[in-house]
Amino acid sequence: MTAHPVSLRAQRAYVALMMTVISRGLCAASINDDEVRREVARFAPGYRIVMTVFPDGPRFALSVSDDHRFVRGDFSDAEADLVIRFKHISHAYLVFTFQEGTARAFANDRMVADGDISDSIRLVRCLNRMEALILPGLVARRAVKEYRPLPLTQKLRTAGGIYARVAASFFGR
């Protein structure tokens, strides 16, 4: 695969937008979806996560609340328990345009995780689950290692709830 024809500035803007959506989506999924809720419950309250791009972002920061939900945070990489860092903006672009799944991106050395590796795995499962919920099947199949179709009613109900919370979060503050 050659370097992506989309300009780096456009890639950066797209990745920044997607990171905003995804961080809010994870917060919403940690309320709306049982599976994500179970995963988040296994992080210690106060646990801090950053996903970023070398050398200076874009990035998002999440922490785990006392009632075991993801909430958006405002802290530095050095203060985080887990930092997942893409090595280049184009690598993040591949993942956030769903051309390369998260597990495949790890396997292709697109990013590094600094922190407890079990926690990284748990975060990837949360991401996969959220993507399977909110993305159309055709796109989700490219994003996750194995796409397991959900019953339409469940997908619509949960995805609708996540979309509503994400939308509300944009207008809420």
Place this chain on the structure above:
Amino acid sequence: MSKSYYEFFCPVKIIAGHSALEHIPFELSTLGAKRPMVLTDAGVRKAGLLAPVEAALNSGGIEVAAVFDDVPPDSSLATVRAAAALYREHDCDAILAIGGGSVIDTSKAVNILVSLGGDDLKVYAGAHNLPHPLKPQFVIPTTSGTGSEVTLAAVISDPERSVKLPFASYYLMPNATILDPRMTLTLPAHITAMTGMDAMTHAVEAYTCLAANPISDAYATAAIQKIANNLLTAIDEPKNADARLELAQASTMAGIAFSNAMVGLVHSLGHATGAVCHLPHGLCMSLYLPYALEFNKSVNGARIGELLLPLAGAEVYAKTPPAQRAQAAIDFIRRLRDQLHAKTQLPRTLQETGKVRRDQLGEIADRALNDGSIIFNPKEADLGQLEAILEKAWG
């Protein structure tokens, strides 16, 4: 499909062959080292394996400045501190690790303390937390399995907090590893079998998991061929130096392969089983390998099928229709395990180990689900699927 992008790194000099030990003095001198400390365990000393190393050093004008031979099977912070104190007391300038995985990991941790100063190893735990290269370090493996002699990782126990501290840094990769068949001639048959299957699993998972790349593939397939051709020979003829050397090289090649291509489900289950039931790592690898491959076959059967060539040879590969090669490769590994069981009583099922209770399978599955290796497995596995694999491996 060709790999779209990958990275490969192995700066460790491999010094391999008959009389390889005799090259150590020259190699030490190229790094300006004259006073090596030998780090080993009581078993290695008792087996008389220090004698050929000391003789080789003496013949090259180098004397061992200190010997620390008290490394336990599960090394701890206290052991590392004690060995570092001995190194400093005798003004050593290099480390020579002689042993298996625990000795090698301990030597890496000792090198951190003696190179970077202080006694608190914990501040260097994690990934890439070492600021500069360490003192010269050579590794002489006395088993053929772990591959630790060419990896960037070490694990040390912290008994006070009941955790295992992981260390990962390019600076932990030894300057050289010395593969001399004299060092494995006395390895008991069941350890030979167990460590051989450990190396086999490293190579098979490196080849069949998501991070495989063309260079790691070359190391992995060569390692598999050497193990398939020599493991039973080394068990039948323990003093066969050629077979021992082939296994030692295979183990190192498998180590290079998996440290660049990572591992998958067999290791996830193996790490979890080691933590819950305290079974040796190599045994866990042997227990789970065919079951994990069968689980993955629906996703990467073609890759598994390609392994029939290094496992069984060209004639069998050519005679087997492509659609049947994956199952034939798995069957080959099952037969190998049966032969090892017949010759060395190496268990093939969890039940045969006598050390695993059925009510522990749930905890093993839960831990395996959160093990770092699972992300590189080609097929997604959920808790129920892991429990199903464990039920099959129960026997």
